[in-house]
Amino acid sequence: MLHLLGVNLPDRKLVSTALQYFYGIGSTTSNKICDQLSIHKQCKLVELSEAQINSLSNVLANMNIETDLKRQVREHVMHHRSINTYVGRRHAMSLPVRGQRTRNNAKNAKKLNGRWVQRRMFSS
Structure with a gap:
């Protein structure tokens, strides 16, 4: 390896x-x-x-990969949450962000978006 x-x-x-x-x-x-x-x-x-x-x-x-990219994505999500945009509120509520349905298929979004909320609450 x-x-x-x-x-x-x-x-x-x-x-x-x-x-x-x-x-x-x-x-x-x-x-x-x-x-x-x-x-x-x-x-x-x-x-x-x-x-x-x-x-x-x-x-x-020279590329923006691995930890740098993960940090950048996390900062974007937290920025949207701090300025209280629609996208930020959807992240905070663990709901789909990009216009997907919520009646049936929101299981992955609830897992992924909820991960940001839980991580930030414990670290603060």
């Missing part, structure tokens, strides 16, 4: 797939990173050289 910027990446996976283990990197972003570093699409992490791994870590270090 390759340990890169606090994340364990599996050796036997394709580079574009392994990059998706980082929070904030999806398939499109991982493909752009591979194109930028001229890494072949069928290349696995084991096959990368030290220079390629170093350049990959440099590119990832």
Whole structure:
């Protein structure tokens, strides 16, 4: 396993797939990173050289991923809650934020949005 910027990446996976283990990197972003570093699409992490791994870590270090991105999302939610916008009130009530139905299918929103409320109440 390759340990890169606090994340364990599996050796036997394709580079574009392994990059998706980082929070904030999806398939499109991982493909752009591979194109930028001229890494072949069928290349696995084991096959990368030290220079390629170093350049990959440099590119990832300049991106806003993992803890920085989570902190930024949390700050956005708390900003909306503090200025009392509609979105902030929906987050505070653990309801869907982006116009989804609440009659039947709000279970995931209640789990996810309620997590912010509970975490902030205990930490304050």
